[in-house]
Amino acid sequence: MKIKFYYSVILCCLFFNSYSQKLNVNKLDSLFTALNEKNLFMGSIAISQNGKLIYSNSIGKASVETNKNATINTKYRIGSTTKIFTSALVLKAVENKKISLNQTINSFFPKIENSEKITIGNLLNHHSGIHELLDSQEFANGYTGKKSEEEMIAIISKLKSDFVPNSKSDYSNSNYYLLTVILEKIYCKTYSQLLEEQIIKPLKLKNTYFGGKINLQDNESYSYYFADKWIKDTEGDMSVPLGAGAIVSNPVDMNIFIQKLFEGKIISIESLKIMTQIQDKYGMGIFELPFYDKKGFVHRGQVDSFTSLLSYFPNEKLAMAITSNGAVYDKKKIMIAALSDYFNKPYAIKFETYEPEPNDLNNYLGDYKSSAYSKVITITKVNKRLFANFSNQSLFLIEPIEKGKFENIWEGNKIEFIPNNKELIFEENGKKFRFSKN
Missing domain, CATH: 2.40.128.50 (Lipocalin)
Incomplete structure (x- = not known):
């Protein structure tokens, strides 16, 4: 993870809408205009209701060096938001009786501590106790180099368990790397192939795939951090996160995916209920997102200086995706502004920040x-x-x-x-x- 210098400005907008559950496009546009002018955010947003796109916007540059503007078709690495896709693939494999949630992982990874106690379900909802792989010394300076499956499993196998499986929970990318390997083993196909066959083609997603080296010619974007100006970040090699964080997509595709997921078009409604069952704050590749009296679900991601967020409110059939390739202003604040606008809740957006000595x-x-x-x-x-x-x-x-x-x-x-x-x-x-x- 890289932590970057942040920029302080003063600006305040206040949203007050009459009750209509319709977006005030002008106010959202004003927010993104301000974010763009003040160099606080580069990226895209899409909001859909019942499968219909009701708002989108893109600001900043896909490439600062070539002055290429971001558009709604610009693609971003979405980091850990990938885990929703991976969870869906795993639960689909459970439906197909390829594996079971109560199955322990020792037959796949006998050298991992407690593997005879850790279940596939524990991996899905972060109750395995397997330590975070990115904390390993091998990744102290990032992960720009390619790693083989053998190397990655060896790294994870050396990690000491954080707790007895299923006794508590803690977020770990190791869980979803291992789930990716399990999927590849049981299907004898790559994660990229499974993603294509089971999600991308059926949903006709045009801008979603397993990521590789960034290619501007394919409408992809570089990522940046801000230090008086936007500075290009390094590229992590996607062989390290795999199904924990290697998907490339854009907000329109992400909204289609989450909408179809909750409609039971990828996994069954019964599997979806399992996926969204929250235990110690964790679902299976998804988190609960309360907003006043509304109940939604969300996952967010970060890789390099890319960030992403994908949320869905089932009762309202409201989907929102935010992707960024450079951010000083947190995407959750943007999400809260948009949700407040949609649900007609007053909310003050402040770009004023207190900077400690x-x-x-x-x-x-x-x-x-x-x-x-x-x-x-x-x-x-x-x-x-x-x-x-x-x-x-x-x-x-x-x-x-x-x-x-x-x-x-x-x-x-x-x-x-x-x-x-x-x-x-x-x-x-x-x-x-x-x-x-x-």
């Missing part, structure tokens, strides 16, 4: 423990951003709200630092825990 950030760094909370919180800094790491398992960015106060907008967790007392207060699901610095 470097010395203040240094005072927050270190390990924190609490007698009331089982995990140690380690606060680290990369460039001008803070990260919280929970017992070397769950790393997430915390963004500044005001002096001493930070939040993670995806999880809703908040941290308030009290440096004079060498303490922090961690808020999770409305509960507050006091931690002391070691």
Whole structure:
């Protein structure tokens, strides 16, 4: 993962709509115009309702160096949003009686710790305990080089288990890499072939496939991070993530996929219910997305400096996909703005950011423990951003709200630092825990 310098501007828009459940296109257009002018976001969005495209927009450059503009047909690496596709393929294999959810993985990967206890279902909903492969020393400097299946399995097999299978959960790309290998073994086909045969061709997706080296001539885009200007990022080799994060697509195709998935056109409705059953915050390749009284589902992704998001609200048949090849402004804030517009909820979009003093950030760094909370919180800094790491398992960015106060907008967790007392207060699901610095 690369963490980049961020740019601070001041701008505020306020959305208030009468109840109609129709998008105010002008206001959304104004948002994207502002994001483009202020160099806060490059990418595309598509919103569909009941299979009909009701809004799309693209801003920024597919290639800064050649000044090639992004369009609605521009394609992006979608990172971990790939996992929804992979989960669907696995559940389809279960329907075809190729494998079962309760089947353990030791026949495929006997050298992986606890493989005789880990089930395919555990891999799907991140309850395996297998450590994150990208934490391996082999990927300390990224993964621009090709890795064979044998090399990858050897790397994962060396990892120590984080917990007893199915005793808890933690997100790990290792799970979906292994699921990809299982799919390839049981079908004797590549993941790319399975994706093409079981999803792309049946749904007539025109801009979705397993990724390779980026090709601008094929309407693909490079990715960028912002440091006074957009800087081109390196390209990860897709042999490393495979079904955990290697798909290339665009928002229109992604919306078609998620719509058809929830209509039972890829897997059965019974399999979909299994996929969307949430256990310890995790479904099978998907997460729950509450929005006021509405219930949706979502997955987001990141690879290189590409980011993506794919969400669906079944009752409303509302699909939204966002892809980016360069972002300072978080895509969730864009999603919230669009959902607020659609569902007629007031929402203030602020591009004003609080930028902490470097010395203040240094005072927050270190390990924190609490007698009331089982995990140690380690606060680290990369460039001008803070990260919280929970017992070397769950790393997430915390963004500044005001002096001493930070939040993670995806999880809703908040941290308030009290440096004079060498303490922090961690808020999770409305509960507050006091931690002391070691």
